[in-house]
Amino acid sequence: MDKSETIELVKKFSNANGAPGFENEPAKIFDDYCQKFGETSIDTMQNAFCKFNGNTGNRPLVQIDAHEDSVGFIVQAIRPSGLIKFVPLGGVVPTNMPASRVRVRNKNGDYLPGIISTKPPHFMTAAEKGKVPEIADMSIDVGTTSRQQTIEELQIDTGCPIVMDVTCQYYEYNDMFLGKDFDDRIGCAAVVKTLETLQRKKLDVDVIAALSAQEEVGLRGAYVTARKINPDVGIVFEGCPCDDTFEPDWLIQTGMGRGPMLRDMDTSFIANPAFEEFSDQVATKLGIPHTRSVRTGGGVNGAAITYYNGVPTIVIGIPVRYEHTEYNWIKLSDLEDSVKLAVGIIEELNKEILESF
Structure with a gap:
């Protein structure tokens, strides 16, 4: 997927209508894009799934998640x-x-x-x-x-x-999108791009991706997808609210252009510490700019996946300014770096590493 195709993908997801409980449009976009990556399906809750083409059925299973609804x-x-x-x-x-x-x-x-x-x-x-x-x-x-x-x-x-009612625009001069619902449609785009990149990689794990419904009203879809997928480990893409427009520099934990954010905790979730450190090390080794965060508010699908049999889970946050409002800013490079991190993590995962978590 070249730059122009990535821009079009982000716009499609941003422009889609998908309030909680009414996620038909983003589910359909995901299904259309991912049919070439694996076996796709959409359930009656509008959770959308892609069982990756390279799966063998006898390796550890990674669930890649993003939520498709928006406030x-x-x-x-x-x-x-x-x-x-x-x-x-x-x-x-x-x-x-x-x-x-x-x-x-x-x-x-x-x-x-x-x-x-x-x-x-x-x-x-x-x-x-x-x-x-x-x-x-x-x-x-x-x-x-x-x-x-x-x-x-x-x-x-x-x-x-x-x-x-907002139409997404991309501005070349600052590498930025201005649109709606980047919590978490930017995560949806990241899932698609991750699957596309993984096609060219040799893996020691199986992969199933899911866009989950109704996250904004209680993580409801992720409780369903985790039970259906039964993963050994979870990676969640989340559009995360930036704090770089109102916090002092030393306290900024999600900033525009600062790359993916690895979430240590929020009010719903504490990341598996070993998996979190492993992911931080992968980001450092690959030279990917990134931050860590401890949040006193919010909730993420990582909680629902973790609560299913204690699955080790991390959350890769993609910085979004002005979440849960009419207009949001995101930076294309933050999306690209987040995908690089997820791909790098999945490439290195194997049975022995998972057992160490």
Whole structure:
């Protein structure tokens, strides 16, 4: 896959609609790309799998993971005015939401544009100007004037999913993408590129890759994929929030252009220490820039895979600025370095090394 093909891959995943529970589009993209790498399938939860062509069935099994969903919303009810009352799917905060563009999938499967509505400042009291409304008080405006029009003409009602409305762009001058949902669509792209690179490698392990559903609402898909795959070791790609725009340099643990981040812990997960150190050593040996992180918030699929029989698992984080908001920045070189690290780790894994974990 050359640079232009990689850029197109990232754009496709970023532009795909896939709120938790509604991941059909990213699952289909993964399936289309990966059929040449192995046996693919999509289950009823929309978890997508690729059983690698080179597998023998008698070697240790590596699960490569990324989650295909992104934070979004779901329609709770339609107000008399035609505005939509909604609830979040995943972790969002009110300060990041007003005036954002969104797409609402109606009952016919069409995505229609909308805006998270705001009161014009002309009508705000002094107190309102200094306060962010609660999510329960927000609405989405899809351009209608009545409840009947929203429900009957637009076919939007309770249960319809809502995603951010952003088209991904790549900027050559700074090697950056500006788009939506890089948590974790950039991880999805990394899984595809890893499988493509592994085709040219001689391995001592078998590989099954999976894009898991519903991570943003409790790591639900990864609990299912781990049981189905039954791995001996797990490698998770995750779009990880950058802290390089607000932390002092000595405390930055995920920075744009600083390469992959190996996550030691967060509120859900502690990496297998031996596997973590092994991966750090591989990155150093290959000259891959990387960081380590200890996080006091967040959760990752590494937890769900670890909880399945104590599988040794690491998380390779790809830096993302402004996660869980309308627009995200990522750097192409960080994606490439993350893939290099995963490939380098898998190339060196064998039965004896796994037993040392």
